Amino acid sequence: MATERTAEETAKQVADYMLTHDRASRHLGIKIDSVDEGVAVLSMTVRDDMLNGLDILHGGFTFSLADSAFAFACNSRNRKTVALNCTINFVAAAKVGDVLTATAREVSLSGRTGVYDVSVKNQNGEIVAEFRGTSYGTSSSVL
Amino acid sequence: MATERTAEETAKQVADYMLTHDRASRHLGIKIDSVDEGVAVLSMTVRDDMLNGLDILHGGFTFSLADSAFAFACNSRNRKTVALNCTINFVAAAKVGDVLTATAREVSLSGRTGVYDVSVKNQNGEIVAEFRGTSYGTSSSVL
Amino acid sequence: MATERTAEETAKQVADYMLTHDRASRHLGIKIDSVDEGVAVLSMTVRDDMLNGLDILHGGFTFSLADSAFAFACNSRNRKTVALNCTINFVAAAKVGDVLTATAREVSLSGRTGVYDVSVKNQNGEIVAEFRGTSYGTSSSVL
Amino acid sequence: MATERTAEETAKQVADYMLTHDRASRHLGIKIDSVDEGVAVLSMTVRDDMLNGLDILHGGFTFSLADSAFAFACNSRNRKTVALNCTINFVAAAKVGDVLTATAREVSLSGRTGVYDVSVKNQNGEIVAEFRGTSYGTSSSVL
Numbered sequence: 001m002a003t004e005r006t007a008e009e010t011a012k013q014v015a016d017y018m019l020t021h022d023r024a025s026r027h028l029g030i031k032i033d034s035v036d037e038g039v040a041v042l043s044m045t046v047r048d049d050m051l052n053g054l055d056i057l058h059g060g061f062t063f064s065l066a067d068s069a070f071a072f073a074c075n076s077r078n079r080k081t082v083a084l085n086c087t088i089n090f091v092a093a094a095k096v097g098d099v100l101t102a103t104a105r106e107v108s109l110s111g112r113t114g115v116y117d118v119s120v121k122n123q124n125g126e127i128v129a130e131f132r133g134t135s136y137g138t139s140s141s142v143l
Numbered sequence: 144m145a146t147e148r149t150a151e152e153t154a155k156q157v158a159d160y161m162l163t164h165d166r167a168s169r170h171l172g173i174k175i176d177s178v179d180e181g182v183a184v185l186s187m188t189v190r191d192d193m194l195n196g197l198d199i200l201h202g203g204f205t206f207s208l209a210d211s212a213f214a215f216a217c218n219s220r221n222r223k224t225v226a227l228n229c230t231i232n233f234v235a236a237a238k239v240g241d242v243l244t245a246t247a248r249e250v251s252l253s254g255r256t257g258v259y260d261v262s263v264k265n266q267n268g269e270i271v272a273e274f275r276g277t278s279y280g281t282s283s284s285v286l
Numbered sequence: 287m288a289t290e291r292t293a294e295e296t297a298k299q300v301a302d303y304m305l306t307h308d309r310a311s312r313h314l315g316i317k318i319d320s321v322d323e324g325v326a327v328l329s330m331t332v333r334d335d336m337l338n339g340l341d342i343l344h345g346g347f348t349f350s351l352a353d354s355a356f357a358f359a360c361n362s363r364n365r366k367t368v369a370l371n372c373t374i375n376f377v378a379a380a381k382v383g384d385v386l387t388a389t390a391r392e393v394s395l396s397g398r399t400g401v402y403d404v405s406v407k408n409q410n411g412e413i414v415a416e417f418r419g420t421s422y423g424t425s426s427s428v429l
Numbered sequence: 430m431a432t433e434r435t436a437e438e439t440a441k442q443v444a445d446y447m448l449t450h451d452r453a454s455r456h457l458g459i460k461i462d463s464v465d466e467g468v469a470v471l472s473m474t475v476r477d478d479m480l481n482g483l484d485i486l487h488g489g490f491t492f493s494l495a496d497s498a499f500a501f502a503c504n505s506r507n508r509k510t511v512a513l514n515c516t517i518n519f520v521a522a523a524k525v526g527d528v529l530t531a532t533a534r535e536v537s538l539s540g541r542t543g544v545y546d547v548s549v550k551n552q553n554g555e556i557v558a559e560f561r562g563t564s565y566g567t568s569s570s571v572l
Contacts, residue, residue, distance in 0.1 A: 018195075021196035023191060024192065024195050024201030024204060027193075048166060050167050050170075052161075052164075052168070053161040053165040054164075057167075058165070058168065058207065059207075060206050060210045060211070061167060061203070061207065063203050064201065064206070064207070065203075084232065084513065084563055085563055086206075086231055087230045087373050087418065088228060088229055088230075089393075091396060092396065108413050110377060115375045127394050130393055132416075132418060134375060134514055134563065136542065227370065227420055228420055230561065232561070234537045251518075253520060258518045270537050277370055304481075304482040307481075307482035307484075308487070310478065310479050310486075310490060311487065313478045335453065336456075337452050338500070339447040339449075339450035344451070344493065345492075346453065346490070347489070349488075350488075350493070353492070354487075357488075368519070369519050370518065372488070372492075373516045374515055375514040376511070
């Protein structure tokens with residue numbers, strides 16, 4: 001009897017596979033809170049070695065968290081998908097010890113290209129950054 | 144007799160100060176190649192712990208290098224300046240051992256807001272990413 | 287007894303004032319469906335003189351509708367506010383006769399700068415474009 | 430004896446074809462100054478019916494000019510190519526009677542996707558807006 005994976009199970013398997021091989025995200029302490037078809041929620045705690053000269057989180061690390069959430073969301077159907085471009089708006093500063101959560105959702109997917117919005121918030125629910133990514137699906141699968 | 148700093152000297156002092164306090168950029172091994180008024184050239188070698196699940200440089204680290212170059216360029220007049228938003232186009236993958244150079248230049252500066260372009264290239268002069276940042280100048284100085 | 291304007295009344299007065307003076311939006315046949323604090327809903331019917339060489343709506347006119355909705359939303363508190371930059375993702379083509387609706391909402395507003403998302407849909411509720419604008423509030427009022 | 434079109438001749442034929450069929454660009458009075466492989470220079474005079482409520486050029490019309498230049502540049506090889514997304518930074522206001530010139534150049538082209546920068550300047554050479562477009566090449570030709 002065949003076992004079929006649900007969309008959510010596929011998304012979880014892909015995310016686990018990706019994080020296992022993604023040294024950068026692991027190095028940043030990024031954790032998967034939840035994933036499903038077209039969505040991903042990741043979290044990261046701001047460390048001292050992520051701060052810039054103003055003692056706030058370097059924008060590149062805010063971007064990294066959002067970009068990982070984008071990657072997990074747009075690969076969730078097990079189609080290997082890459083980022084074409086991304087835009088990030090920095091709304092509020094993050095400080096050491098803050099726990100940031102990035103919630104990625106699929107805004108549109110048509111043909112090979114998709115649009116994903118990622119909202120990054122701190123432990124008080126305040127917006128830290130808003131990210132929008134445009135993806136391109138290759139002909140390969142992730143798993 | 145008073146000594147006056149030239150624009151280039153100011154840019155260098157600001158960049159040195161910023162990098163000294165910027166644990167994130169130092170953690171990434173980012174080096175200052177040159178800075179001047181409105182411009183900054185930084186470099187970074189791709190390490191194993193910067194790779195994603197596809198064995199290529201995680202987009203967040205490409206962004207981090209470009210974002211640091213943007214920060215050094217837009218703060219080069221010793222006016223504390225922050226990023227409002229940034230867009231990055233990923234053009235080619237970077238691999239472990241690649242030496243990336245980010246060259247930031249001021250496209251426009253009018254009133255409090257500025258536009259900066261950063262081109263990220265590898266050791267063969269191939270474009271890895273194109274970044275555009277919009278800055279906002281505060282009323283404080285950096286030094 | 288003093289009459290106070292509610293936030294919605296202010297938003298309406300500002301929008302009426304802006305549209306009256308905005309020859310470009312009127313020229314495009316843009317209509318105000320509703321406005322309130324931080325939000326604006328505008329609509330436009332695609333005309334033959336808005337088509338490009340592929341017989342679909344020129345991207346500049348999709349952008350114009352979204353940009354007007356952005357302007358009405360970010361000026362809704364009667365503070366004269368301008369666009370710093372905007373990003374638009376084109377998701378689906380629009381054809382002659384289509385009725386497009388642009389819904390703008392405030393994602394964040396802190397200090398002088400704000401972020402607004404505008405979704406442009408056709409009469410069937412399909413996404414035509416997603417737009418994100420970054421605003422800068424001046425010290426003047428609109429009215 | 431076969432006649433071969435040079436890259437520049439192809440770019441010109443494509444641009445002429447596109448403008449002939451592009452009612453929107455003609456409606457805006459857009460003119461082709463020059464085109465070549467990967468580049469396009471277009472101009473437009475700001476008319477009264479293009480002004481917004483602040484008596485300056487509506488951002489949508491600045492965008493339209495830049496977007497047309499982007500389209501002519503990215504279709505210049507006679508491969509039908511569409512815009513995935515575009516970012517525009519508004520740098521200075523344009524007034525009625527101003528003659529704007531949009532210069533588009535190819536920053537990168539790899540596989541199906543490309544990056545194009547368009548600089549919009551007025552008759553005094555001052556930057557009005559900076560635009561960056563990401564393109565996607567279809568399998569069809571233009572001519």
